[in-house]
Amino acid sequence: MSIDPFLVWLESTALSEWVVGSPSLLAFPGILALHAIGMGLAAGLAAVLDLRILGVARGVPLVEFRRFQPVLWGGFWLNAVSGVLLLVGYPTKALTNPVFYLKLLLIAVAMVLFVRIDRIVRSGAAATPAAARSLRRLAITSLVCWSGAITAGRLLAYTYHRLRA
């Protein structure tokens, strides 16, 4: 079954037409700008947490680092919302491109890793050798996932096959 009728309908909605067609800087350009800021906050905070686990800034207790988590979540939700708006604007462009699904998968894995890291940190067992080893493994995987997600996201502009239904 083709998803084309759905894409045609989505592209005809008022919201989609506003995102793509509005001359307002708050429409497509503004949403893209918010998406870039959200990326910096979410991926940036995650990267710094991963680096901390890998030995950078050892003087910062991991438990205290949890204070910065709202920034990561804020960036994540900002990008979930701005991302959905961009998707509503150009659904065909994203949904017919495998790279888009790769990007979503990488972000999902990265967020699961972040939650697992946080669970270990919260348990207070982060200092035990076994936990420290798993933390390092999770941090390295997280850095790989975020780098991949960001690269995949940027490449969406170059790898799509169809712009509109």
Add this chain to the structure above:
Amino acid sequence: MLHAGQIWLVAAIEQHSPVATLMRTHWAWPIAESLHFLGLCLLVGAIGTFDLRLLGVARRVPIAAMHRLIPWGLLGFAINVSTGLLFLLTEPDQYIYNPSFHFKVVALGIAGVNAGLFYATSYRQVFGASPSLDAPRRAKVIALVSLTAWMTVIVCGRMLTFYRPGDCVGEPGVLLTCTPK
């Protein structure tokens, strides 16, 4: 005079650019863009968390300990200056005549001077004394300016593509924001 400077700069880069051929190969530009985004995240992650600490988040963490993140922010900055130069040296007119680029450069300048002010006025106070003190008001203002300036840099960078210069018509402003004939 500023206009002549812009025109001269674009011409000079176009004539001597050492990277344009490389950057016009198939994947060079997208790869450099991806690196530019990765550098952005590193910069925001490291400098942003340090600024937030100055503003009072995670107050029990010694500021000196947080400062260990700064080299990673500088690494992000270095990545972005390098990749940014690759773009500029390949398509100079797309940046030199772009109003969004002008604002981005101003915001970068503010961020730079602001960081300089931090090290000139607050560095010692913030790192001396007790390990986890509350930053003085001046350092907090600097942190707020830093966060604002970097967010502006990101927004202007993302907006570049919507302010691509067209051909000049009519009387130009202080800086050229269009491609002269």
